[in-house]
Amino acid sequence: MTKTGSSTPVLLELTAAPPRWKTRWSRPLGRVLDHVVYRTTVTGRTNIPTAGPVIFAANHLSYLDGPVMVGAASRYMHVMVRHDMFKGFLGRVLFASGQIPVNREGDRAALQHAKAVLERGDCVGILPEGTRGTGDAANMNSGVAWLALNSGATVVPVAILGTRIGTEHRDTIPRPRRQLQVVFGEAVKIEREPGVSGRVSMDRATEKIRVRLAAHIEAAAAITGQDLPADDHHTSKHKGQ
Template sequence: MLYWLMKYIILGPWLKLIFRPQVEGRENVPDTGPAILASNHLSFSDSIFMPLMVKRKVTFVAKAEYFTGKGIKGWLTKMFFVGTGTIPVDRSGGRAARAALDTQLQVLRQGNIAGIYPEGTRSPDGRLYRGKTGVARLALDSGAPVIPVVMLNADEIQPPGKLIPKIRQVKIRFGKPLDFSRYARMSGDRFVERAITDEIMYELMELSGREYVDMYAQKVKNQQATTSTTEPVEPIAA
């Protein structure tokens, strides 16, 4: 109930009025049946604008800590994620990725739409990074088509680290569904899962026009963090 109130009464109409979304290929999202929306990830606001442009509910998963914060800020954060259809998942420990995929698989088996960011984290610089194979396992285990979708300028509207978004027109593009039924019953084959993931990432690259980097985004972020903490400090001139 809260999801529909947020989307159609409280949040959705205002966001559409202010950011005037420009959407291409929305007809590629099926009206019924399970589907996986696989998106690039440029900004925190991706999880707001993209589901808003789909007639059906799009379910993402997020770490459980977002739902357990204290005080007014914690309550508002929880209400935001609940209102946008996000499911909390315990992402601590070695089975974190499996728990997230199992949750999304249940969404698909109920005939609904699951949203996923194959890169696993936001891009550190706007480029498209190597996809993790979880999206392939999800497609193989569910048999659902994968619809590639790209946020074209979300990093310009809300750059990483910025809380308040800039008022600019949101641009989103949905690609044609990808059918991986030719790989039926091959879930668990790491070569097949890598091939499927790479095909999805290629479509995201083509749709977005963004440069592709064959490296995991989280590794790049870790390298940047290490560099920033180990760089020598320039002495202050007297």
């Protein structure tokens, strides 16, 4: 834990990868959110490998995307969440449930914690667009590619639809009983390209994942009939989450 002043909220920090047992109650809570608070249709669970390390890479529309994905998946996962969410009651919940705080401006330690989770054969969830938006994966950071290349984990693209619709503001929390859609796509294996530099290999891997995720989101929207939201043209109060 760190505190920079008497009135500054305490931020919870990891000193090692979160243990597997902490996720044992986060998925049941996610399922309550999916199927009691909201009405969530889950498609493509058979695309999720039943064993071995998996990176779930999802689009980002709303605050709810992470917990909705956790509840929809057939495997437990540790989700990478913006570091300044780890304060107060919410921070204690995130910390206790094994989520990984990450500073999106650059956080090597968070990536190493996620890599350690994958190396023991577990799963990590990440929202690689980095900020809530239209959720079309037009842009994404290189975190997924770095983890995939350095851990050997399989990447499963995830389309989350309905957590924000129309012209709703990025800070909107949808009303209970809304219909949500979670669609897991075909798993993809990312490998280093021979004969190219590490930076080029990383850039190509990032673009390969982005294209795969974008195509999956577009197909999921067409199949489910749930459109992506319009850009609200407002800067979020919590840019980056």
